[in-house]
Amino acid sequence: MSTTKDYRIYPIIFMSFLRVAVSFTLELAIPLYFVGINLNPTIIGIITSGTSMIYLFSPVLLKNIPKKIGIKNSLLISVSGSLIIQIIFQFSLAPWLVYGLLITEGFLIGLFWPVLITSLSILSRSEKVCADESEQDKLINNYNVAWNSGAIFSYLIGTILLFIIELVELVFTLTLIYSIFLLVFTVSFQDPETKESKKEPMITNALKTNCKREKVSFPLFLPLYVIAFYGFLIGSLILLYPLKSEVLNFAVFTTYLLNFFRMTAQTISISKLSTLSIKKLKKLFYFSLPAMLIIFLSLDLFNNIFIFSALFISFGFFGSILYMYSFRLTIYKNIVEDSSKYSSYFETSSGIGFFMSPIIGGFLADINLNFAFYFTAILTLVIIIISLLIRKTVKFE
Numbered sequence: 001m002s003t004t005k006d007y008r009i010y011p012i013i014f015m016s017f018l019r020v021a022v023s024f025t026l027e028l029a030i031p032l033y034f035v036g037i038n039l040n041p042t043i044i045g046i047i048t049s050g051t052s053m054i055y056l057f058s059p060v061l062l063k064n065i066p067k068k069i070g071i072k073n074s075l076l077i078s079v080s081g082s083l084i085i086q087i088i089f090q091f092s093l094a095p096w097l098v099y100g101l102l103i104t105e106g107f108l109i110g111l112f113w114p115v116l117i118t119s120l121s122i123l124s125r126s127e128k129v130c131a132d133e134s135e136q137d138k139l140i141n142n143y144n145v146a147w148n149s150g151a152i153f154s155y156l157i158g159t160i161l162l163f164i165i166e167l168v169e170l171v172f173t174l175t176l177i178y179s180i181f182l183l184v185f186t187v188s189f190q191d192p193e194t195k196e197s198k199k200e201p202m203i204t205n206a207l208k209t210n211c212k213r214e215k216v217s218f219p220l221f222l223p224l225y226v227i228a229f230y231g232f233l234i235g236s237l238i239l240l241y242p243l244k245s246e247v248l249n250f251a252v253f254t255t256y257l258l259n260f261f262r263m264t265a266q267t268i269s270i271s272k273l274s275t276l277s278i279k280k281l282k283k284l285f286y287f288s289l290p291a292m293l294i295i296f297l298s299l300d301l302f303n304n305i306f307i308f309s310a311l312f313i314s315f316g317f318f319g320s321i322l323y324m325y326s327f328r329l330t331i332y333k334n335i336v337e338d339s340s341k342y343s344s345y346f347e348t349s350s351g352i353g354f355f356m357s358p359i360i361g362g363f364l365a366d367i368n369l370n371f372a373f374y375f376t377a378i379l380t381l382v383i384i385i386i387s388l389l390i391r392k393t394v395k396f397e
Helices: 010-036 041-048 050-055 065-069 071-089 095-109 113-124 127-131 133-164 168-187 192-197 205-212 221-248 253-273 278-301 305-336 341-367 369-389
Strands: none
Touching: 010 041, 010 071, 010 095, 010 113, 010 133, 010 168, 010 221, 010 253, 041 050, 041 095, 041 221, 041 341, 050 095, 050 341, 065 071, 071 095, 071 113, 071 168, 113 133, 113 192, 113 305, 113 341, 133 168, 133 253, 133 305, 221 253, 221 278, 221 305, 221 341, 221 369, 253 305, 278 305, 278 369, 305 341, 341 369
């Protein structure tokens, strides 16, 4: 799995796996718990937006911290703080305490994902990886499969646990266990800058040209609004489906089960998409948007669990196209400009979508659940129009 002779890549793989397992388990457990105690949908939306609200700013506000204390120390602070939060969850799930802890989590994640993506970019810029296209694809594919697998794993374990014992509070024990293992792998993490700086020369213009592989120009806002839209869709689905499931009186475990289907489809899709060129991803991007429109309209119109299963699987496939298109453009910017700042922009934009969706969705669902689904569908239509209008701004040489 290692991409260089001396660097251990496996801590990055397992850290992304476990960090996602913690986040994805929580993002379903929290709304499920509050829906179960009949908390107002608007309040649920506000509480679940806590992490994303702070994550709008934390990657940018904290982007200089790794330069001062190092990449590994930044990750250790983030992971240790998250572990403390999981411990507190074992004793209390009072709504406003949970909100405060999720806000704190937003700061801590701001020291995790941008830093981990920066490490990935540093490895991508190493001489050996830049010189070998298969190594570039392998590095990106391993990272993306790892975090998608973390989501699959978390949803599968959540499904099994809630199928056996329908008690959402038990799910929070899983996040504590994942956080402990996450800390273990973070301790074994190697700082790529420290390691590489001893062996690698500075990146020359020739090496940058080789590393670019594709020559493409595009406006910076393109990958940012795509990932923000992707975050909005995910956030909407995670909040609205549990509310609809409660109305239809579905078993609690089905929420984790359908998201397991979604993430399985997304992981398989991303493993295939990782090797595609940006040019091909652009073409697929324009097919994925109408599909998302149909999916959200169907989620409102139908009430059958088997249809929902098919829709969640479809969401996983088409959502992966949105993510990979934005992700590849972001990595491209980092490599070409020899910078890590676009990682922060990427994560902040993602946070905008995740922050807005539960607040808007919760408010509309409090009025009428159908309105929330229709709003997401209308937003998708707007994104389709904008994307068509700016399609010629992406140019390939």
